[in-house]
Amino acid sequence: MAEDRPESPRPGRIPLGVALGILTAGVGGLFLAVAAVAGATAGVVPPARRPVRAAIRRYASALVRYERRRLARFHDADLSPGATGGRREVGYLAVRLLPGVLGLLAYGLLAVGVVLATIVLLATLRGDLGVADALVQVVVGAALFLVNVQAVVSVGALDVRLARRLLGPSRRELLEDRVRELVVSRAGVIAAVDAERQRIERDLHDGLQQRLVALGMLLGRARRSRDAARTAELLAQAHSDVQQAVVELREVAWRVYPSALDDADLGQALELVAQRSDVPVRIRCDLPARPARQVETVLYFVACEALTNAAKHAAATLITVEIGAGEGAVRMAVRDDGVGGADPAGRGLSGLARRVGALDGRLCVDSPAGGPTTVSVELPCG
Known part of the structure; x- marks a missing residue:
């Protein structure tokens, strides 16, 4: 940005x-x-x-x-x-x-x-x-x-x-403004963490928990069945449901902590996210050195949220992610060719804005009606 x-x-x-x-x-x-x-x-x-x-x-x-x-x-x-x-x-x-x-x-x-x-x-x-x-x-x-x-x-x-x-x-007024910003930022981070916890709880309850309940019922039917062919069919369906449950559990775990950043840089971690996206994603990451872990984590969450919104709500056919650095800051822009109309005050984007603000960064959403949508982030990086 x-x-x-x-x-x-x-x-x-x-x-x-x-x-x-x-x-x-x-x-x-x-x-x-x-x-x-x-x-x-x-x-x-x-x-x-x-x-x-x-x-x-x-x-x-x-x-x-x-x-x-x-x-x-x-x-x-x-x-x-x-x-x-x-x-x-x-x-x-x-x-x-x-x-x-x-x-x-x-x-x-x-x-x-x-x-x-x-x-x-x-x-x-x-x-x-x-x-x-x-x-x-x-x-x-x-x-x-x-x-x-x-x-x-x-x-x-x-x-x-x-x-x-x-x-x-004056210097005192600047310090007082800074203290107020930190107080607001701290409250925003707490709110963002609570909102993320609620979101994870909903994902576990409405998604994974329901799938596990259905899986238990499916295995019970297979156990009671006297038809070998029907039992095999039920077990195959249960095996498929278990694989899907593992995928959903991994998705929830990555929302809590992006473990992919432990062994790969930001560009490589986003490539893994892009492979699971239903919309084609182009990623260009040009960073001379890896930024601080908290900076990478925030950029990762912003990119994931932007990709999810573009795939679910924007009817996009292509998403581009550009990451670069300069003048003591890391900048990322996520653009899609969808219908636009993204609401910066929505729960997901507002939570991301609080995350970015906690690191003295800025998040800007440009999404006119009819598109395209651009989510831009700038984070200081010493």
């Missing part, structure tokens, strides 16, 4: 974003000056303190919201929301004066460079400046222009860094 990352900002957007940042810094500086005067006045007039502070917080929040939109539009900065507060937002507006001043300085130097380039061009056209001297001026001007462009880009990067530091979540 392709990892979702924000695209790098287009080069043409950064200068415009910095230029707008200069204007918003000026507006922010003017607001801070007015707020300082209003705050000082409110300190003298106690009844005015509360409405003045409320107005300062309101306008500061409005300016900060605009800054967020500007950074998102022109710098592709995805700022995760942190704790909000009047002092924090006013502090950000004060710190924002630094990139505003630096941006103004960079554009001022650029304007001076344009004026000097115009003077050199006019002098060259009038013949006051020789060709060699003009070339030297062009080389020097080009070098200064590149430095100036880099300065503008650096101002934009500083602007984004300050916003993330002052408007984004």
Whole structure:
């Protein structure tokens, strides 16, 4: 599964974003000056303190919201929301004066460079400046222009860094979010384990247990039969039922623990699953090294569930499983050409999502009506 990352900002957007940042810094500086005067006045007039502070917080929040939109539009900065507060937002507006001043300085130097380039061009056209001297001026001007462009880009990067530091979540907030995620993940894992136990119990009760009961009755009939041919027929049927019961028992056991991974890697274990599938399955496993066992186990269960759903509900004629690694993660995509309409909130897929989430991974189900269906998994792998 392709990892979702924000695209790098287009080069043409950064200068415009910095230029707008200069204007918003000026507006922010003017607001801070007015707020300082209003705050000082409110300190003298106690009844005015509360409405003045409320107005300062309101306008500061409005300016900060605009800054967020500007950074998102022109710098592709995805700022995760942190704790909000009047002092924090006013502090950000004060710190924002630094990139505003630096941006103004960079554009001022650029304007001076344009004026000097115009003077050199006019002098060259009038013949006051020789060709060699003009070339030297062009080389020097080009070098200064590149430095100036880099300065503008650096101002934009500083602007984004300050916003993330002052408007984004603090380290404590990140830790609290992580604790909440772990609590939810732990509860989800417990729920998934309980759901899997219930599923195994149903498989044993409705499948294997019923088959064994029927097998006992069949053997009883064979024992009471006085016809040798009829007894042989009943014993042959019992033998067939025993073989089918062994297959079902193996299926249940593999749902509890995929023992095939003890002696084979993930690709080979899935090949065994594909051989038992009623729908043709193509598997491509390109892993430079075996991932951790828990990662292999989760991928195995996800692939088995996706294959089962495609065979039972999707009316698929071909299923492909692609497994690869890169950038510290293992990715798997299971695609089928069926009718689509898979429900990610269903019991099977939601349980798998909890399993994947327990390893800090992501599971995505793309199954529009009419198909095709793609189940994608990404798990971190150190």
